[in-house]
Amino acid sequence: MTSVFLHALANGGAGGTNLDPLYGKVMFWILAVLAVSAALAMILVRQAVHCALMLAVVMLSLAVMYAMEGAPFLAFVQVIVYTGAVLMLFLFVVMLIGVTSMDSLTETISGQRLWAGLAGVGFAVLLVVGIGHAAIGTAAPVTSAQNTGNLTGLAKLIFTTYVYPFEITSALLITAALGAMVLAHRERTSPKPTQRDIARRKIESGQVAPEPPPGVYALHNAVDMPAMLPDGSTTDRSVSAAVVQRDVQLGRDPQGRITADLAAEARIESERQIEAGAAGKGEAP
């Protein structure tokens, strides 16, 4: 994939590409199958994080396609801005709010999925037939405007013909940054708790010590293992709610390994006793 990328860049990316037609065809089909299957997986997978990763696959294959189509600048912008910045922003927000909130499978409008799918297929047929009638020809020969190269040509266009939209874009970006700051800002409605308040709340709650960390007194100290209290019982408070929810989603018993641990401990104890007994017998004579 990288070699195609560099190959497409090698000619300065003017107009068309100097890709071998067969090479370009093979790459197109590989990337097209990859992009479409990843896009389908994106709208069908339930986990939000998996959706974001599938979207990354689509965006990266589109980036390679841009390079193949003689748009090396856009290919890099796609990788840096879309896959790098926008998708990371998505992942941040998913981690902040959505990682435990699964997409519910219950339909609020009955038959919505079916009708949405049908409408989508109809829309696809409409567009494909329309574009099929348009009889799109082969790529136009490279004009003189592009001979200086993709970057120079783009820069000339952006700073001459499209200079006003470009300036307005900067205003849009500043507005967006301000808007995000205003929207994400939270007014404090109650006074900030002082150290004294926090101490009082701790004493009143009856638990002065911090929450037990996961895996205490258990055989494993993984984050998904509930802590075992000195009396042998386990406590759910030591495990993040997201981890428990994930166990439930995957059909695992969140307490499952604890019982296995207890059984293992009993077995080890009995083996130790047997060994001690054997050693005792051996020493006796």
Added chain:
Amino acid sequence: MSPAAYVFLAVILFVIGAIGVLIRRNAILIFMSVELMLNACNLAFVSFARLHGNLDGQVVAFFVMVVAAAEVVVGLAILMAIYRARRSASVDDANLLKY
């Protein structure tokens, strides 16, 4: 590969994104589907630029990317505000404009 194939691929990706917007209930996933649709549009613009042998389509795709970045920033900030108020990212739960 002729530009037509790229345009058809863009159509397929756009439709998949549109279906995603319709069937998903989580606002973040709806946003991702919208991003997919914008990407499909960009692919079509780049293909048309190649078809016509000029760079205008690439400039438009560039502007689409910039506007999409701004849109995502504001949209995700709104989403976080909604999540704070309603403890849910589902579009079904946000049925009032305030509170």
